[in-house]
Amino acid sequence: xxxxxxxxxxxxxxxxxxxxxxxxxxxxATTRAIVxxxxxxLGVFHYCFxxxxxxLQEVLTRFxxxxxxxxxxxxxxxxxxxxxxxKSLSAFWGTVELSPGEHQVSYELTHYALxxxxxxxxxxxxxxxxxxxxxxxxxxxxxAAGIEWAVPVPVLARYLNAVxxxxxxxWLVDRDSEHxxxxxxxxxxxxxxxxxxxxx
Numbered sequence: 001x002x003x004x005x006x007x008x009x010x011x012x013x014x015x016x017x018x019x020x021x022x023x024x025x026x027x028x029a030t031t032r033a034i035v036x037x038x039x040x041x042l043g044v045f046h047y048c049f050x051x052x053x054x055x056l057q058e059v060l061t062r063f064x065x066x067x068x069x070x071x072x073x074x075x076x077x078x079x080x081x082x083x084x085x086x087k088s089l090s091a092f093w094g095t096v097e098l099s100p101g102e103h104q105v106s107y108e109l110t111h112y113a114l115x116x117x118x119x120x121x122x123x124x125x126x127x128x129x130x131x132x133x134x135x136x137x138x139x140x141x142x143x144a145a146g147i148e149w150a151v152p153v154p155v156l157a158r159y160l161n162a163v164x165x166x167x168x169x170x171w172l173v174d175r176d177s178e179h180x181x182x183x184x185x186x187x188x189x190x191x192x193x194x195x196x197x198x199x200x
Contacts, residue, residue: 010048010058012038017059022101026056026112053122060109060126063102067095068133072140081145081195085188088137093184096168097177104172127161134160147195156194163187 016038020029031045031052038044049055070091079087096103106126113123134157142148149156163183171180 006048009040009044013040013045013048013055014058014062017055018063018102018105021059021105021108026105026108029056031055053119056109056113056119057122057125060106060122061129063106064126064129064133067092068137070095072137081141081147082188082192084141084144085191086185088141089184089188090181092164093181096171100172103168107169107172130161131157134158142195142198145195146198148198150194150196156191160187160191 013034017029017034020033020037024033032042034055035042035045045055049058072088073091110123110126113119113121113126131154135153138149138153138156138160142153167180167183171177
């Protein structure tokens with residue numbers, strides 16, 4: 001353990017926290033449960049993180065960034081705006097179906113944070129991060145396609161976040177992949193109606 005760099009210890013604690021939360025839920029992901037999962041002494045946790053909240057925020061950030069990386073990758077290839085949007089939504093959906101436990105944890109973290117005194121800011125930062133990421137992807141898509149959006153990008157980012165949030169939660173309940181993918185297709189079609197040629 002003494003030979004493990006602090007950065008590596010942090011990474012292992014983050015991974016351990018996610019495993020505990022997927023298996024047992026957020027409420028049971030105590031610092032002791034996390035260090036036991038990581039097979040580290042409790043003191044290491046406090047060496048790597050200032051608080052449990054900081055660790056939970058890092059788990060959320062890593063989860064979101066991994067999901068976004070899959071969606072962003074589709075914009076690196078060829079294709080018009082419609083095909084890029086469709087591929088991006090499909091890439092996002094692939095992460096949902098492949099890692100349902102992680103997505104369930106993200107919702108559980110939100111509700112847990114809203115109900116725990118002192119943790120409310122965790123939920124606010126979580127959704128602020130989601131909206132910032134959606135806004136970034138929408139701006140990248142517009143730049144690549146030479147268009148502009150007919151509604152303010154922050155509003156469109158919030159709309160997209162709400163749709164993806166809702167369809168993901170619905171799927172976690174009923175696992176209806178066929179209709180979920182149809183909703184994603186409709187979402188892509190609607191986004192296209194909000195694209196217009198960039199003003200000179």
